[in-house]
Amino acid sequence: MENFPLIDLEKLNGEERRATMDMINDACENWGFFELVNHGIPHDLMDTMERLTKEHYKKSMEQRFKELVASKGLEGVQAEITDMDWESTFFLRHLPFSNISEVPDLDDEYRKVMKEFAERLEKLAEDLLDLLCENLGLEKGYLKKAFYGSKGPNFGTKVSNYPPCPKPELIKGLRAHTDAGGIILLFQDDKVSGLQLLKDNQWIDVPPMRHSIVINLGDQLEVITNGKYKSVLHRVITQTDSTRMSIASFYNPGDDAIIHPAPALVEKEAEEYPKFVFDDYMKLYAGLKFQAKEPRFEAMKAIEANVNLGDPIATT
Numbered sequence: 001m002e003n004f005p006l007i008d009l010e011k012l013n014g015e016e017r018r019a020t021m022d023m024i025n026d027a028c029e030n031w032g033f034f035e036l037v038n039h040g041i042p043h044d045l046m047d048t049m050e051r052l053t054k055e056h057y058k059k060s061m062e063q064r065f066k067e068l069v070a071s072k073g074l075e076g077v078q079a080e081i082t083d084m085d086w087e088s089t090f091f092l093r094h095l096p097f098s099n100i101s102e103v104p105d106l107d108d109e110y111r112k113v114m115k116e117f118a119e120r121l122e123k124l125a126e127d128l129l130d131l132l133c134e135n136l137g138l139e140k141g142y143l144k145k146a147f148y149g150s151k152g153p154n155f156g157t158k159v160s161n162y163p164p165c166p167k168p169e170l171i172k173g174l175r176a177h178t179d180a181g182g183i184i185l186l187f188q189d190d191k192v193s194g195l196q197l198l199k200d201n202q203w204i205d206v207p208p209m210r211h212s213i214v215i216n217l218g219d220q221l222e223v224i225t226n227g228k229y230k231s232v233l234h235r236v237i238t239q240t241d242s243t244r245m246s247i248a249s250f251y252n253p254g255d256d257a258i259i260h261p262a263p264a265l266v267e268k269e270a271e272e273y274p275k276f277v278f279d280d281y282m283k284l285y286a287g288l289k290f291q292a293k294e295p296r297f298e299a300m301k302a303i304e305a306n307v308n309l310g311d312p313i314a315t316t
Contacts, residue, residue, distance in 0.1 A: 004031075004033075004034075004035060004205075004206065005023060005026070005034035006035050006037065006209075006212075007020060007023055007024055007027070007035065007036050007037070008020065008037050009037070009038050009039050009040070011038075012131075021131065021134065024131060024135060025135040028132065028135070028217060028229040029228065029229060029230070030199075031197070031199060031232065032217050032230050032232030033197050033206060033214065033215065033217075033232060033234070034214075035206070035207070035209060035212045035213070035214050035215070036212060037209070037211070039124055039212075039213050040120070040123075040124065041117070041120045041121070041124065041213065042120075043211045045113070045117060045120070046211055048113050049113055049114070049117050049187065049247065050187075050245065052107075052109065052110045052113055053110075053159060053245055053247060054161075054243075054245060056105070056106065056110060057088065057161045057243070057245075059105075060105040061088045061090070061161065062088070062161075064088070065088040065161075065163055072084075074086075074171065075166055077167055077170050077171065078170075079170065080169075080170045080171075081170060081171045081172075082175070084171075085171075085172060085173060085174045085175060085236075086162060086163070086165045086171045086172065086173050087161070087162050087173050087174055087236070088160065088162075088163065089158055089159060089160045090158075090159050091158055091159075092118075092156060092157045092159065093154075093155075094118045094122065094155045094156060094157065094249075095122070095153055095154060095155035095156075096151045096152045096153075096154065096254065098115070100114060100115055114157070117187075118155070118157060118249065121185050121213075121249045121251075124213070125155070125182075125183050125185055125249075125251035126144055126251075128183060128215065129143040129147075129182075129251075130143070130144070132221070132229070136225060136228065136229075136264075136265065138262055138264060138265075142262065143182075143224065146224055146257065146259070146262070147182055147220075147251075147253040147254065147257055148253075148254055149253060149255060149256040149257035149258075149278070150254065150256050151255070152254055153182070153251060153252060153253060153254055153257075154181070154250070154251075154252040154253065154254060154255065155249065155250065155251050155252070156249070156252075157247060157248065157249045157250070158246075158247075158249075158250070159247050160174075160245075160247075160248070161243055161244070161245055162174075162192075162194055162236055162238055162239075162243060162244040162246065163238075163243045164240055164241055164242060165238035165240060168237060168238040168240060171238060172235055172236065172238065173194055173235075173237060174236035175235060175290045176198070176233050176235040176290065177234070177235070177289050178218070178231040178233055178234075178293045179216065179217075179218040179219065179231060179250070180218055180220070180252075180281065180282060180285040180289070181218040181219070181220055181250045181251070182217075182218050182220045182251050182253060183215065183216075183217060183218065183221065184215065184216045184217075184218060184248055184249070184250050184251075185215060185251070186213065186214040186246065186247070186249075187213060187214075187247040187248075187249075188208060188214060188245065188246050189246065190208045190209060190210040190211070191208060191242075192208065192239060192242040192243065192244035192245075193205055193206075193208050193244070194236045194237050194244045195214070195235075195236055196235055196236070196237060197216075197232050197233065198232060198233040198234070199232070203235070206234075216231075216232065216234065217229055217230070217231050217232070218231050218250070219231045219281070219293055219296070219297075220252070220259050220278065222273070222293075223259050223260070223261060223273040223274065223297070224259060224260070224261060224262055225261070225265055226265045226266050226270070226272060226273050227273060228265060231293060252278070253278040254278065255277075255278060255279040256277060256278070256279065257277070257278045258276070258277055258278075259275070259276055259277075259278050259281070260273075260274070260275035260276075261273050261275075274300040274301040274303075274304050275300075275304050276300040276303065276304060280300070280303065281296070281300060284296055284299055284300070
């Protein structure tokens with residue numbers, strides 16, 4: 001099996017820039033995922049983030065999860081569970097406004113560190129979008145502008161822990177899905193594995209690596225690139241003896257951003273992906289997350305056929 005794509009961003013500054021850009025392009029076209037090292041986020045900040053996240057889980061989330069498992073009788077399941085995930089999560093919003101100060105049970109140090117970490121990730125996301133623009137032959141800033149809408153992008157973080165599971169073969173940590181949004185930046189546990197992606201009909205482990213950031217592409221980048229880049233099915237499998245930490249940050253279009261294939265990437269006579277308002281896609285995705293993405297795209301095409309998106313009513 002070919003190696004999972006590992007990109008050293010420092011190599012963009014020297015003689016290996018072209019080869020590194022080619023590796024990023026190949027990862028976007030053929031994997032939908034890649035892993036970054038030397039990404040500019042300080043290792044001590046990442047270490048503090050990991051420590052505080054694991055402490056917060058122990059203090060505020062672990063007992064709640066155990067009570068949920070007990071209330072649903074999940075310890076003794078005999079058949080596969082297909083309607084829930086074995087994960088303990090909470091969500092934070094950073095853009096267009098932050099709710100970090102309002103989320104309960106976070107101590108002041110955690111809020112402060114999370115804010116700094118999110119600011120670093122926001123810059124990294126925007127830098128990566130410009131690298132994708134370069135590879136795609138789009139003008140610098142095209143993708144950021146496409147995501148912007150009237151209020152700027154949506155940016156938020158899902159903090160997850162996947163506790164030990166007595167029946168990993170029957171309960172997934174997170175069922176298979178593609179991500180609805182733009183570009184996803186994951187800081188994952190460097191010791192406990194579990195994240196897998198589907199490539200050539202095989203589930204492949206995304207390797208844990210200390211101080212790396214895992215990148216994956218969401219459905220919106222598949223649409224804007226008219227299928228040149230793909231969002232890829234992925235899942236989390238549980239372990240019997242370890243808790244896995246996952247901090248996934250989603251840099252997504254603004255609610256009213258109009259998403260459509262970049263004209264420069266649409267070949268004559270080629271099938272085009274749909275044009276739609278991002279929030280409309282998210283409303284559809286909410287009920288269909290764990291189903292194939294293609295019917296979602298077809299549903300948006302049907303809406304596009306019935307609604308003229310040039311109408312001011314549709315774009316406000």
